[in-house]
Amino acid sequence: MNVERRPARRYNVKLEDLNQPPATPVPGQRCGLVAIVGRPNVGKSTLLNALVGQKVSITSRKAQTTRHRITGIRTLEDTQYIFVDTPGFQTRHSNALNRNLNRTVLSSVADVDVVLFVVEAGRYGMDDAKVLALLPEGKPVILVANKLDKLVRRAELAPWLKSMQERHPFAEFVPMTAKRPEEVRRLLEIVRPYLPEQGWWYDEDTLTDRSERFLVSEMIREKLFRLTGDELPYTSTVVIDKYEEQGRLRRIAATIIVERDAHKGMVIGDGGERLKRIGTEARQELEKLLDAKIFLELWVKVRSGWADDEERLRSYGYE
Numbered sequence: 001m002n003v004e005r006r007p008a009r010r011y012n013v014k015l016e017d018l019n020q021p022p023a024t025p026v027p028g029q030r031c032g033l034v035a036i037v038g039r040p041n042v043g044k045s046t047l048l049n050a051l052v053g054q055k056v057s058i059t060s061r062k063a064q065t066t067r068h069r070i071t072g073i074r075t076l077e078d079t080q081y082i083f084v085d086t087p088g089f090q091t092r093h094s095n096a097l098n099r100n101l102n103r104t105v106l107s108s109v110a111d112v113d114v115v116l117f118v119v120e121a122g123r124y125g126m127d128d129a130k131v132l133a134l135l136p137e138g139k140p141v142i143l144v145a146n147k148l149d150k151l152v153r154r155a156e157l158a159p160w161l162k163s164m165q166e167r168h169p170f171a172e173f174v175p176m177t178a179k180r181p182e183e184v185r186r187l188l189e190i191v192r193p194y195l196p197e198q199g200w201w202y203d204e205d206t207l208t209d210r211s212e213r214f215l216v217s218e219m220i221r222e223k224l225f226r227l228t229g230d231e232l233p234y235t236s237t238v239v240i241d242k243y244e245e246q247g248r249l250r251r252i253a254a255t256i257i258v259e260r261d262a263h264k265g266m267v268i269g270d271g272g273e274r275l276k277r278i279g280t281e282a283r284q285e286l287e288k289l290l291d292a293k294i295f296l297e298l299w300v301k302v303r304s305g306w307a308d309d310e311e312r313l314r315s316y317g318y319e
């Protein structure tokens with residue numbers, strides 16, 4: 001059994017480390033994996049960022065913005081929480097991209113200690129039921145009834161929770177608002193006993209195991225979706241073509257891949273104005289996050305039908 005701490009460098013811990021055998025107990029320390037699952041748009045990314053205490057996953061009003069498995073790490077007092085964010089279980093479209101997303105959901109919950117099943121407080125639909133049906137038996141599942149602030153008729157909460165109790169043997173019921181720090185803190189306390197007593201896997205200040213390169217593409221994607229509003233289909237993506245690290249300098253070239261010529265126009269905007277803004281906002285936020293000077297070159301390309309092409313998906317890293 002391995003009791004060594006994992007490498008300390010921020011953003012640079014390898015995903016494979018998560019598959020290593022757990023460390024032996026270290027008195028007074030707990031450490032474990034927590035999966036966050038739920039249908040699109042219930043607030044999983046918002047919750048993950050709040051739980052980790054820093055932005056590691058992108059959030060957007062547009063459904064289906066999370067495609068990759070992202071882990072965020074939070075070390076609080078004696079406990080290290082390693083979060084696994086999953087894409088929403090896709091129910092509306094059935095193309096290669098969505099089949100791939102469903103596989104990601106399944107593989108990311110198989111080896112965790114506890115699952116946070118996120119729904120909107122007071123609501124439970126077919127989409128939620130399909131996600132719940134995917135969860136392996138015997139795994140402790142905590143029902144997180146998020147967006148409590150949006151529930152107008154509070155009296156409906158208790159009967160709704162009771163109906164949820166009948167649907168699944170949930171380990172805990174946590175009605176909350178992911179946007180309120182004290183409620184996020186309470187959720188961390190509720191999760192704590194579900195994590196085994198063992199030594200921490202990462203250094204205290206590690207936030208995510210994802211590479212800088214990945215964070216950069218996620219940041220560009222976030223700006224892309226925010227600045228194009230609802231016009232751009234979710235099938236648009238970002239590929240990093242060049243990533244050079246020279247001390248505290250990064251030279252990055254990235255391509256935004258869209259499906260149609262019309263989408264290319266939306267991304268570029270009048271006189272290139274929108275593309276410029278996407279680049280500037282991504283660069284400014286990344287400079288703060290990575291504490292580095294960044295040169296960012298952005299391109300836009302049309303790649304028709306990519307969401308239906310399994311081969312191409314693999315080459316973009318969705319396998």
Ligand SMILES: Nc1nc2c(ncn2[C@@H]2O[C@H](COP(=O)(O)OP(=O)(O)OP(=O)(O)O)[C@@H](O)[C@H]2O)c(=O)[nH]1
Binds near residue numbers: 043061148176177
């Ligand atoms: N009012 C309210 N809004 C919330 C809360 N949590 C999240 N939201 C909003 O809900 C929307 C979706 O949040 P996300 O965190 O992107 O949802 P997600 O589940 O990760 O979505 P996908 O990436 O599509 O799977 C955003 O506009 C959030 O600001 C909450 O507790 N209260």
